[in-house]
Amino acid sequence: MRGNPKYNCPEERILANIKINSNTGCWEWTGALKGKDRLKQYGHLTIGSRSKGTRKTVSAHRYSYKIYKGNIPDNMDVCHKCDNPKCVNPEHLFIGTRQDNVNDRESKGRNKTPHLTGDNHPSRKLTYEIVKVIRSSKESSTEISKRYGVCSSLIRAIRRGEYWKPPLPGTEGETRNLPECAKCKIRDCQKCIID
Structure with missing residues (x-):
């Protein structure tokens, strides 16, 4: 049957x-x-x-x-x-x-999902430290996107504050203890590792 x-x-x-x-x-x-x-x-x-x-x-x-x-x-x-x-x-x-x-x-x-955002996300390409550099940089979105291997529309959205909102007070720096890049002084820099 x-x-x-x-x-x-x-x-x-x-x-x-x-x-x-x-x-x-x-x-x-x-x-x-x-x-x-x-x-x-x-x-x-x-x-x-x-x-x-x-x-x-x-x-x-x-x-x-x-x-x-x-x-x-x-x-x-x-x-x-x-x-x-x-x-x-x-x-x-x-x-x-x-x-x-x-x-x-x-x-x-x-x-x-909250613990899988920002620095904690396993497939992230950026960190909060890199995002701070992006927001303060005078470079074009295209130049920055090529450096970090992300699309320029993401860079523009980060600059507008739509993505990578700051971590909650008291939690910044607790997400990971990542090494600082010798070249650019950014923790867990993906660009310099590739170059």
């Missing part, structure tokens, strides 16, 4: 793919997970019929909400009260806008 076993009802399909966490009450999805790396936390399943053209993949928590609580309005998210992405317990789910979901994430300190 191909595919999933036949279930008598959608609720049975959900219950066949969960493990109840006795500490939290979360119904943790044990079926397929979708995404990459840390995002590979949300359950998903395929529903519908291939022959009828209704086959599609859906998020397990959205499917659970629809089955147990009702339809999900257009352009609305199904959010987790419990902050467990694998949870499909309908009592732990609520409807909200995308902004509600973002605000919920922010208020609970689950936004992982």
